[in-house]
Amino acid sequence: xxxxxxxxxxxxxxxxxxxxxxxxxxxxxxxxxxxxxxxxxxxxxxxxxxxxxxxxxxxxxxxxxxxxxxxxxxxxxxxxxxxxxxxxxxxxxxxxxxxxxxxxxxxxxxxxxxxxxxxxxxxxxxxxxxxxxxxxxxxxxxxxxxxxxxxxxxxxxxxxxxxxxxxxxxxxxxxxxxxxxxxxxxxxxxxxxxxxxxxxxxxxxxxxxxxxxxxxxxxxxxxxxxxxxxxxxxxxxxxxxxxxxxxxxxxxxxxxxxxxxxxxxxxxxxxxxxxxxxxxxxxxxxxxxxxxxxxxxxxxxxxxxxxxxxxxxxxxxxxxxxxxxxxxxxxxxxxxxxxxxxxxxxxxxxxxxxxxxxxxxxxxxxxxxxxxxxxxxxxxxxxxxxxxxxxxxxxxxxxxxxxxxxxxxxxxxxxxxxxxxxxxxxxxxxxxxxxxxxxxxxxxxxxxxxxxxxxxxxxxxxxxxxxxxxxxxxxxxxxxxxxxxxxxxxxxxxxxxxxxxxxxxxxxxxxxxxxxxxxxxxxxxxxxxxxxxx
RNA sequence: CGGGGCGUAGCGCAGCCUGGUAGCGCGCCUGCCUUGGGCGCAGGAGGUCCCGAGUUCAAAUCUCGGCGCCCCGACCA
Numbered sequence: 001x002x003x004x005x006x007x008x009x010x011x012x013x014x015x016x017x018x019x020x021x022x023x024x025x026x027x028x029x030x031x032x033x034x035x036x037x038x039x040x041x042x043x044x045x046x047x048x049x050x051x052x053x054x055x056x057x058x059x060x061x062x063x064x065x066x067x068x069x070x071x072x073x074x075x076x077x078x079x080x081x082x083x084x085x086x087x088x089x090x091x092x093x094x095x096x097x098x099x100x101x102x103x104x105x106x107x108x109x110x111x112x113x114x115x116x117x118x119x120x121x122x123x124x125x126x127x128x129x130x131x132x133x134x135x136x137x138x139x140x141x142x143x144x145x146x147x148x149x150x151x152x153x154x155x156x157x158x159x160x161x162x163x164x165x166x167x168x169x170x171x172x173x174x175x176x177x178x179x180x181x182x183x184x185x186x187x188x189x190x191x192x193x194x195x196x197x198x199x200x201x202x203x204x205x206x207x208x209x210x211x212x213x214x215x216x217x218x219x220x221x222x223x224x225x226x227x228x229x230x231x232x233x234x235x236x237x238x239x240x241x242x243x244x245x246x247x248x249x250x251x252x253x254x255x256x257x258x259x260x261x262x263x264x265x266x267x268x269x270x271x272x273x274x275x276x277x278x279x280x281x282x283x284x285x286x287x288x289x290x291x292x293x294x295x296x297x298x299x300x301x302x303x304x305x306x307x308x309x310x311x312x313x314x315x316x317x318x319x320x321x322x323x324x325x326x327x328x329x330x331x332x333x334x335x336x337x338x339x340x341x342x343x344x345x346x347x348x349x350x351x352x353x354x355x356x357x358x359x360x361x362x363x364x365x366x367x368x369x370x371x372x373x374x375x376x377x378x379x380x381x382x383x384x385x386x387x388x389x390x391x392x393x394x395x396x397x398x399x400x401x402x403x404x405x406x407x408x409x410x411x412x413x414x415x416x417x418x419x420x421x422x423x424x425x426x427x428x429x430x431x432x433x434x435x436x437x438x439x440x441x442x443x444x445x446x447x448x449x450x451x452x453x454x455x456x457x458x459x460x461x462x463x464x465x466x467x468x469x470x471x472x473x474x475x476x477x478x479x480x481x482x483x484x485x486x487x488x489x490x491x492x493x494x495x496x497x498x499x500x501x502x503x504x505x506x507x508x509x510x511x512x513x514x515x516x517x518x519x520x521x522x523x524x525x526x527x528x529x530x531x532x533x534x
Numbered sequence: 535c536g537g538g539g540c541g542u543a544g545c546g547c548a549g550c551c552u553g554g555u556a557g558c559g560c561g562c563c564u565g566c567c568u569u570g571g572g573c574g575c576a577g578g579a580g581g582u583c584c585c586g587a588g589u590u591c592a593a594a595u596c597u598c599g600g601c602g603c604c605c606c607g608a609c610c611a
Contacts (some may be wrong), residue, residue: 027570035548053589059550060604062605063605065605075603076603078602080602080603131609133607134611135610186611188611190609190610190611191535191608191609191610191611192606192607192608192609192610194606197611198610198611202611204611225543259611271610271611272611273611274611306611307611308611310611312609313575339570341569341570342569343568343569377569377570377572378568378569378571378572378573379570379571380569380571380573381569381571381572381573382571382572382573383570383571384571384572385572387571396570398569398570400570401570408570431588492607534611
């Protein structure tokens, strides 16, 4: 955890007269807050300080940073703003990839691979695209020791190079639609970075489609948004609000951008997937044209959509608690961990035998399971370790359990004794499978309840200001960029989206007719979510 | 790019103000002992004190200049 002295920037806000040193100032501040921090003078506290995370209430940002490192999801790369995804984090991403890829394939998309390097001139071809992306491009100017005739940019996204190729491949209405996706990484030179949420390079999928008609492309855009929402809700257990972005927030080059927005554990919003209706903007810039049935040359209508490793950050921040990660069973690298407990060699052999048998039964029923056979750490240590790493179900198996052909099951989403039950070994794979389903549902319901509790239907500007302090404000907005900009300037909250479902999923919610803008009081047809965002 | 903080063993830090033998905890290795909620004891290995210049008999410590990272703002998936 952070020592008081590390909080100097915070403490400096309250800096007393210069007669006090910085540390004294910090201590003064902390005692004002009435909070007891562990001291560096006490050896025991010191050890605990290193093993325990800060609580989310103490410092949400630091809780997140330390958890990502301690759970071994990722680490900082030697290059500023870049991350290394470690095996545990990548296993989570692989499960996410499979869940999404399955849905993409089921809706007719095919995977492809386009190059990392894109001619600089391609980016320049679409007016809004170049304006949006120029500041954050990484550019290669030298290759093989020679200065390049034309600089190459490292892809920030692939609309341009795909448009270029489509112009060659697409000739006829019979070639349409083209439904492609690629899993890759992209680079955007962000100024301020945070593991998973915003790094210079990040991993994602980018889908790109071309259609004969506007209507078809619009349907595709919405279909992919629905797929993202379905994935978020059913696999990541994250309730999200699908909606439309304002002009200020939309993708550079899109006519319409949709997103799914989730509420994190600190009440801030995270855009967790986007789907763009690109109109004919890129088709015109790259001359993606086809002959229709009447022999007329037409520009295609295109879409693009992406979901990134940022959602790993969402999973951490939505479900995590003060003990660490809480991973949704459908995506968790390990759904079950078996912790064997024994003293003597005799106990060890019978316990390990039972544990191995259980493990193979679980494997046979397609449960992702690991047996923690490490010799060094004590069982108690392992409990805490796997809790921190978010494994949904822990099986505690010791001599007492073996004696009665049972084991203790502990639910990660219900910490402490409350989440523990003794369960017979016979039929345990089925019981665990059922438990995983329950946990998945409970996690979603908990997150939804949290979002509801922190979403306020703010009718006045004062109410909005209050609401965005720790959650979402849901308010009528006239649609003007001026009001949007003023709200952002004055509250640091941005317009997240205009929810497609204006009832926010409340079955019996009364959807009011037209209202008046929360900022200017002019007539407003729709309500929008305002929140501070990552 | 502005404001702040930090850089000393794998990790977390103390030492710096007031220059003189480089330390503590965790982790790691060996042995014993323990194991049902972060065991214990003993021994051991491990250092370019971020880099460079300067001051000095002597620099982790003082001065100047770089570099890097983290946090807070402006920009963003």
